[in-house]
Amino acid sequence: MSEIYSPSSEHEVADFIKNCNSQEIPIEITGHNSKPIGRLIQCSKSLNLKNLSGIIEYFPEELYIKVKSGTPLDLIEKELDKKNQELSFEPSDMGFLYNGKSNKGSVGGAVACNLSGSRRFRAGALRDHILGFRGINGKGEIVKSGGTVVKNVTGYDVSKLITGAYGTLVALTEIVLKVQPKNEESQTLLVNNINLKKALNIFSKSMQTSVEISGACFYPAKMSKFFKLNDLDTTTSITAIRLEGPKISVVERVNTLKKLFDEYKKTISVLENYQSRIFWQNTTDLQFFNNSTNVVVKIILPPVNTDQFINKFENEELKYVVDWAGNLIWAEIPENDSVLLRQLRMEVIKLGGHMTIIKAPNHVRIKEDFLTIVDENIKVLSLKIKESFDPKKILNPGKMYSGI
Amino acid sequence: MSTLLMPKIDQSVLNDREKIVRDLKRFTNPVNIVSDPEGIIPYETDALSAYKQKPMVVVLPENTTEVSNILKYCHENNIKIVPRGSGTGLSGGALPLADGVLLGLSKFNKILEIDFENRCVVTQPGVTNLSLTKAVEHNGFYYAPDPSSQIACSIGGNIAENSGGVHSLKYGTTTNNVLGVEIVLMDGTVMKFGGKKLESEGYDLLGLITGSEGLLGVLTEVTVKILKKPQSVKALLLGFQSVEDSGQCVSDIISGGIIPAGMEIMDKPLIKATDDYAKAGYPKDVEAILIVELDGTESEVNILIKRVEEIAKKNKSTYLRISKNDEERLRFWLGRKAAFPAIGDMSPDYLCMDGTIPRKKLAEVLKEITKLSQKHGLKVANCFHAGDGNLHPLIMFDSNIKSELKKAEKFGADILKYCVKVGGVLTGEHGVGIEKRDLMCEMFNDEDIQQQLNIKQAFDEKSLLNPGKVYPILHRCAEGGKMHVHKGDTKFKDIPRF
Numbered sequence: 001m002s003e004i005y006s007p008s009s010e011h012e013v014a015d016f017i018k019n020c021n022s023q024e025i026p027i028e029i030t031g032h033n034s035k036p037i038g039r040l041i042q043c044s045k046s047l048n049l050k051n052l053s054g055i056i057e058y059f060p061e062e063l064y065i066k067v068k069s070g071t072p073l074d075l076i077e078k079e080l081d082k083k084n085q086e087l088s089f090e091p092s093d094m095g096f097l098y099n100g101k102s103n104k105g106s107v108g109g110a111v112a113c114n115l116s117g118s119r120r121f122r123a124g125a126l127r128d129h130i131l132g133f134r135g136i137n138g139k140g141e142i143v144k145s146g147g148t149v150v151k152n153v154t155g156y157d158v159s160k161l162i163t164g165a166y167g168t169l170v171a172l173t174e175i176v177l178k179v180q181p182k183n184e185e186s187q188t189l190l191v192n193n194i195n196l197k198k199a200l201n202i203f204s205k206s207m208q209t210s211v212e213i214s215g216a217c218f219y220p221a222k223m224s225k226f227f228k229l230n231d232l233d234t235t236t237s238i239t240a241i242r243l244e245g246p247k248i249s250v251v252e253r254v255n256t257l258k259k260l261f262d263e264y265k266k267t268i269s270v271l272e273n274y275q276s277r278i279f280w281q282n283t284t285d286l287q288f289f290n291n292s293t294n295v296v297v298k299i300i301l302p303p304v305n306t307d308q309f310i311n312k313f314e315n316e317e318l319k320y321v322v323d324w325a326g327n328l329i330w331a332e333i334p335e336n337d338s339v340l341l342r343q344l345r346m347e348v349i350k351l352g353g354h355m356t357i358i359k360a361p362n363h364v365r366i367k368e369d370f371l372t373i374v375d376e377n378i379k380v381l382s383l384k385i386k387e388s389f390d391p392k393k394i395l396n397p398g399k400m401y402s403g404i
Numbered sequence: 405m406s407t408l409l410m411p412k413i414d415q416s417v418l419n420d421r422e423k424i425v426r427d428l429k430r431f432t433n434p435v436n437i438v439s440d441p442e443g444i445i446p447y448e449t450d451a452l453s454a455y456k457q458k459p460m461v462v463v464l465p466e467n468t469t470e471v472s473n474i475l476k477y478c479h480e481n482n483i484k485i486v487p488r489g490s491g492t493g494l495s496g497g498a499l500p501l502a503d504g505v506l507l508g509l510s511k512f513n514k515i516l517e518i519d520f521e522n523r524c525v526v527t528q529p530g531v532t533n534l535s536l537t538k539a540v541e542h543n544g545f546y547y548a549p550d551p552s553s554q555i556a557c558s559i560g561g562n563i564a565e566n567s568g569g570v571h572s573l574k575y576g577t578t579t580n581n582v583l584g585v586e587i588v589l590m591d592g593t594v595m596k597f598g599g600k601k602l603e604s605e606g607y608d609l610l611g612l613i614t615g616s617e618g619l620l621g622v623l624t625e626v627t628v629k630i631l632k633k634p635q636s637v638k639a640l641l642l643g644f645q646s647v648e649d650s651g652q653c654v655s656d657i658i659s660g661g662i663i664p665a666g667m668e669i670m671d672k673p674l675i676k677a678t679d680d681y682a683k684a685g686y687p688k689d690v691e692a693i694l695i696v697e698l699d700g701t702e703s704e705v706n707i708l709i710k711r712v713e714e715i716a717k718k719n720k721s722t723y724l725r726i727s728k729n730d731e732e733r734l735r736f737w738l739g740r741k742a743a744f745p746a747i748g749d750m751s752p753d754y755l756c757m758d759g760t761i762p763r764k765k766l767a768e769v770l771k772e773i774t775k776l777s778q779k780h781g782l783k784v785a786n787c788f789h790a791g792d793g794n795l796h797p798l799i800m801f802d803s804n805i806k807s808e809l810k811k812a813e814k815f816g817a818d819i820l821k822y823c824v825k826v827g828g829v830l831t832g833e834h835g836v837g838i839e840k841r842d843l844m845c846e847m848f849n850d851e852d853i854q855q856q857l858n859i860k861q862a863f864d865e866k867s868l869l870n871p872g873k874v875y876p877i878l879h880r881c882a883e884g885g886k887m888h889v890h891k892g893d894t895k896f897k898d899i900p901r902f
Contacts, residue, residue: 060659061655061656061658061659061763061764062762062763062764063658083659114603114608120602121602124576124580125602127603127608127611128576128579128580137855141851141855142851143852143855144848144852145852145856147827147828147829147847148762148827149761149762149793149827149828149829149832150572150573150577150760150792150793151568151572151577151789151792151793151794151832151833152760152831152832153565153566153615153831153832153833153834153835153836154829154830154831154836154840154844154847155836155844155847155848155852155853155856155874155875156612156615156616156620156856156859157612157614157615158855158856158859160608160611160612160614161607161609161611161612161859163611164606164607164608165607169607180663181658181661181662182661204521207523207632208520208543208544208632209632210632210633210634210635210701211701212634212700245700245704246707246708248704249700249703249704249707252701252703252704253701300602300603301601302522302599302600302601303521303522304521304522324602327601327602328602352599352600352601353601354601354604354605356605371605371606372605373605373606375595375596377593377594377595378595378597378606381589381593381595381862382606382607382609384862384863385607385859385862388855388858388859388861388862389858404606
C-alpha cells in the first residue's frame, strides 16, 4: 500500500509534488477512485485530490462553471440542473461498469480520462468543453492556461493537452468547463429487428438530412435485456436515434425520419421524453456491461468500417454495442482470451482506428497495452511532452504506456 | 512602419545565403525558389502590414516529402523557418525573418477527398476556407467555421490560428471541427494526428497544434468534419437606447436556454459609419443594435424568434425587425460586414483590436473604452461578437500626424489590458503573433510562459520554427503593434473583415 496524502489546498499540492520531485518519488494521482483505468502502476506515494472540492464560480448566463478538481461530478450536474443547464458532452457514470452502482467520480478524473457520452458526435467530447485549468506540473510549479471565455487563442491550447492525459502531465487543481442549456424535449426513434449494416445505413442517411440527430446507437439482440422501459421491445436488436430541442421541433423531426424510413414502418416506435432520457443515460453509463468481470474495450473506427469489423468477429464470443452513429464500439471479451484481444487490436489498426482497454482484471492490465499507439514518432514526441511538464517522470508514471 | 524586436540575426546564415539557395534547389523544382529582390516583396508582410521584413529566401514546396527535406536541411544547418498560408493573418504570425526561409504552402491547393459517408473532407492546407464549403454544398453540406476572410484564408492558416467566425457560439471554432492533420516537425519528421475517426488516443496533439500559430510544425494535409446545412435560418434586427440594454438582452437570451447561431452588437459610432457606407437601413435613433441569427427546422426557428422577441421587449428594445426572407437577412448583415471598410472610409488609419470578455462586462468595457478614447484623444467604434464575447474596437487615427500610431497602439494595449482585468483574454480569434506578444505577461506569469516554451522545445528543440512570435523575447511587457490600416489600404482590401 502506498502512503496516501490528501491535501485541501493547491498550495499543499504544489509543496507535496515539489518535495517528491526533489527526491524522485513517483506519485499516483487519484480522485474518488471511481475508475481504475489505465495501466496498473505502483507508486510509493499517492496523491488524493478529493478534498480539493467545491464550486468556485458559476455564471449561467456566461455559460461556464469553475470548480476545484476533486468536486464530485454529481454535485456539479445538480447545480447546473437548477438553472436548467448541463454538461452537453454527457459525462459517463463509470461506477456501473466498475462496481455495479452509480459513482460518477470527480470532475478532475473525468477530465483526465476525457470520457464522453452518447451525444459526443453532435456536441463534441469533453475536450471540446474545457475552457481552462490550473494544475501542478511535475516540478511542483503552478501552471495555468485558457480562461472562462469560449473564444480564446492566447497561447497554446494546453487545456486540450492535459485532457485525456490520465494525470501524467499535471495534478489538476481547478477546471473551467463550458455549460449549455438543457434540451426541452428528448425523443427516440426506435427500429427493431434489423442488422448492424442497416442500422449504420439509417445513421448515415439521418445525418445527410437537416434533422440534427444527437444520439445514434445499435444494440444487437440479447444486449438490451437490462433495460426496464415499458415501451422498449428488448426481444430483438434495437436501432435508436435521438432527437432533442424544443418539443414542436422534435415531433416534426421524428415524423420526418419516420417518413424517410418508411420501409421499416412495421417495427418503428418512439420513446417519449421520460423514457428517452433514461434510455440514453443507461447507454452513456454502459449499463449493458454492468459490473463486468471480463475485459471491456472502447473501439473507435471511421464509421464506414464498423460493419466490416463486427462481421470479422461474428463467430467469436464478442458482446458489443455500437454508439456515436457508428464511430464507437463498446465490446466485452472473456478475461482469459488474450488471443482474441490482440486479434481485435490488429483488425482495429488495419481499419484506421484504435482500441483502449477500459476495464480489465489486474493480470490483463499488467500484461496488455492499454492504448493503441503504433507510430514510434508519436511515442517519442509524447515522451518529450511528458518531460516538458514532468522531467523526472514522477506523475502517474507508466499510466498510459511505459515511460508515459 | 513600426520597429519591433525580433530574434538576433544569425550572420553566419546570411553569409551562406547563396549556398543555401543553391542547396534548397535540390529539394524542390528550382522554379519554386524565389530569391530575387523583386520576387520576394509580396511575401514581406501578412495582413498586419504595419510590419514588413524581407525573408532571406522564399520556398514554395509542392508535397510532403519536399517540406520534410527542406525542414530537415534547415534543422541541420540552424536556419530559421517561417511558414505561411495565404498571408491573411491579422497578428503578424507570418512576418518573415531576415535570416529565415519563408515556407509558402500556396501550392498545397488541392482537395484530396470528399467523403460524405464519413462526413469529412481531406484536403491540402493551402485550400481556402470557402472552397471547402463550395466543394460540398451541392449535397447540402458545409464547413462550419467562417472567419471573415474565408474567401482568401487557407484552412492550414485557420488551424494555425484556431480561427473563429460569427457562428462559433453554436458551432465551435476550428479546433472543434478538425479531425486530423499530417504535420512535419522542424527536424523533418512526418506524423499524422487524428484522421477520419472521431477522436484519438494518447495526448491530444491535434488539440495542441490547433492555434499554435505555426510554432510547432508545418501542416501538409488536413481532415475536417462537414455538417448538413440547417433547414431554416432567420435573423432579428434589434435597436436599443443603451448598450447596457443590448448586452442584458444577449445575457437573457442565453439564460433563457437559447443558443443562437450568431449574435452581433454594434455601437452608435459604428452604426452611423456603416449605414453611411453600406446603406444597410439600420435605425439611426438608437445607441446600439443587436443582430440575432437563429437556425434549425422551420418551426423551431419560428418559436425561437418569438422567444427572442419577448426577451428584447423586456429589455426595452425600441426597434425590431424580423427577416422575411434570406435577402433581408443578408441585408441585416450587410452593414455589420461593412464595418471595417466603413471605418477605413471615415478615418485615414485604424487599428483593429481583438479581445474577448465575459458577456456581462460589455457595458463596463465599452464605458472604459470611451474614457480611454478621451484620454488618448482618438475616436473609436465598436463591434462585438456578443454570443462569444469577442470585441473588435476599431481605433481611428492619422499616421501622417507624428506620434498618432504610437498613441493608437498605446490605446489598443490599454483596451486589451482592461479586457484581461475583467476576466477576459488578449485575443479571441486573430492570434498573438507579433502583435500581442509583448502583452502575454498580462495574462500569464513566468512559470506559465516557461511551461509553454518547454512544450515548444519538445517539438522544436533549436527553436527554429517561427521564432519571435507569440511569446515575449525578453520576458517583459511592452505595448505591441496592432493591425494598422492606412487610407483603407489593407493588405487584402477586397476581403470582408468583421
